[in-house]
Amino acid sequence: MGLVRVSTAELNGTSPDASDQGSLNEKIKLDLRQGKFPAEQNNESNHDPPKSHLQLSFKNQPHASRIIAFEIVISRAMLDLNSLNAAQRAAAEHTEGPSMVIAGAGSGKTRVLTYRIAHLIEKGVDPFQILSLTFTNKAAKEMKARIAVLLGNADVRNIWMGTFHSIFARILRIEASKINYPSNFSIYDSTDSKSLIRSIVKEMNFDDKIYKPSAVASRISSAKNNLISPRAYRENPEIMGEDAMSGKPKLVDVYAMYNQRLFQSSAMDFDDLLYKTNVLLRDFPEVLVKYQHKFRYILVDEYQDTNFSQYLIVKKLAALNENLCVVGDDAQSIYGFRGANIQNILNFKKDYPDYSLFKLEQNYRSTKNIVEAANSIISKNKDQIKKNVWTANEEGNKLKVNRSLSDNDEGLFVANDIFKEIGISGASNKSFAILYRTNSQSRAMEEALRKINIPYRIYGGTSFYQRKEIKDLLAYFRLAANPKDEESLKRVINYPARGIGKTTLEKVTILASERGVSYWETITTYLPQLEVNAGAKLKLQDFTTMVRSHGAQIDSAEAFTLAEDIAKSSGLLRELYADKSPEGLSRFENVQELLNGIKEFTDKGPEAEEGKKPNLSDFLIDVALLTDADQTDDDDNKVGLMTIHASKGLEFPFVYIVGLEENLFPSQLSLGERSELEEERRLFYVALTRAEKKATLTYAISRYRYGQLNQSEPSRFIDEIDPEYLDLPSSVRQPYQEKESSFGGTPWGRNSRPAYQAPQRNSPPESAAPPANMKRVSQVALAGSGGSTGILPGMQVAHEKFGKGKVLNIEGEAPNEKATVFFPSVGQKQLLLKYAKLDVLEN
DNA sequence: TTAGTTCGGGTTTTT
């Protein structure tokens, strides 16, 4: 993504509603104390900082903490900072002025944060004046609970603690009218955003193969995260050049239209929650001042994962009191792909020259072997703050490395290993975690665990709230709160079927865009002008009447009562109940579960805690911003399955990192640039440092992808760990010996490849052609492996559907070889060999 | 207009 830099000019165009460029310039030059962001600052922090900054910034500090005796604190009611080590304590006690805490993995970061906040409150700071930004809502919840324990129950619920998105969504709701939004605006999730982009691309008659919604969406998201308005975007030759280069010169028009449609729909996407907060704080000094006074103490956790937009919000809010404490670890920055900017850590020093720096380097979590192995791999990164993470814990086991023949074998190995470990050490299920790079890898693990009856739980994945039936019901809720919500309207206007079909909707789309109004206004105010037959109009009226009746109750009715009413009166519940298939049953149950969730929220959600009566809009904000890690009920004793991203901040005695293969982890998409490869390496570092006692690394030499078996080779990350800490399987150093000879005995083990050849595709040499005795699976495997398929012109082949045929020609480079094949049954076909399942019949 | 079916495209990671 080329949108990482922001220049002054771009920031000047920050507001989409900005009236006048000149006056904005003036505003930005105002005193920093007023929360303005000095222009030169902006340049400095974002234009190619010299790389040397990355290394020299911090001197090593001696391990003072080693000499501090460890005390166990039993007292509950009194806060006792003696239970912290010297560095932790210093960080917790330093309450006034800017400070940064660089916290190595497992160094008790959360502890410092909780003690710090508890300490503040004990000193007499009103919880209302503390803003604490966390990475997940769950982290916030847990931290509040811990603070409550430390303080013996002060009013911790009054602390503003939560994710950036949820905190600022709350603030935006309060201040919405200032930026011309209603307070019940909708929040579009990424699916909604993409769907809206898809419609716009279609309406503009652009080719959606070129303007792919996901690509366009990520481009727009990058722009927003860097506070680049459509206008600034258009005026930036560099960005426009990139779009032109990629064949999407009109992308900016989609961006502009997208924003317009969001506005018409009274909706904000995730990025808008931060963007609009910036607009609010920039254009309404009185609002800024209000929150500057309110939030006298600001803490930011996981600071390494903040993006420019978040950085600027924090900077503005903290400008008055400068009681800002940021906590992070550059080595654990893994969200670069969504705009997170490590530079925020590195620039802290420039923004607050008199800041205090604390480094937490003692790891309390893991064994020496794990810590050292993690250190050895992260040292391969160039971009990092030098620090020395160490532990006084026991040596522990070396990291076990396992090789499997396939992804399914890998699953079986992991499941069996867990089973064995439970047998030996009596560990509980929940002390195990299986971490993977992509969600799709969970499947083999699940199957294997199920086979031997080990209970497991998946974190994230296709989250509950992404399911169709749930999104449908939520769309009705959203519509009740905000009928202008276009995406929700489109989703449910004809579900359950009520005779409002494609033709009608097309007419609505056209009229809406002619008038420049929302769909809702089109089917209410402009209904008479809509050129559809009387029957359709009647149906539309019925629909709007229903939505209105839901909407009428939104503020008065209790969330649960209304939710249930909507589920019934919309016909959705009936529709789902009618479906007696197993899937239908589960959909019905899911909806019930959602309703239960609302019940729970009504009884003990944040609003209920504050003594207010929670309504459905409150629930919607809450639910829109839930993270995958926020799922509740984690007391149950189950093995955890999750992506590494989702594992951030968690810890487990036994950790399995699976799928350590080139092109999977590191992902092939990251191989292009060093910075991206380094992010993958940090991701691996995060994975490894989740482990307390034992870490097991596994890879498979073949794996299903797109339903086809592919060859794979071990990840470079295994190579990069100092072998001193590894317990390698005997055959790893020379893979594909005896046992695997049936795969062709290829010499392309990973040791034949120089360790750092990032951009190179890992393809087996041509000699990897299958031996004659090869079974079909292996044939298919090679076909998809990215290497030569062994299929040559003249060969007789068989295709699953087309039957026998003759290869006429092969063109293109592996892995995108295209074959022209003549099938007597269907004629000549062009087939991509990596997808087509071709069997060689004879040479 | 709807339901049922084929087709085609896609894989990081997530607020």
Next chain:
DNA sequence: CCCGAACTAA
């Protein structure tokens, strides 16, 4: 392989 989108038959 699995999803959603487009196509097609009623």
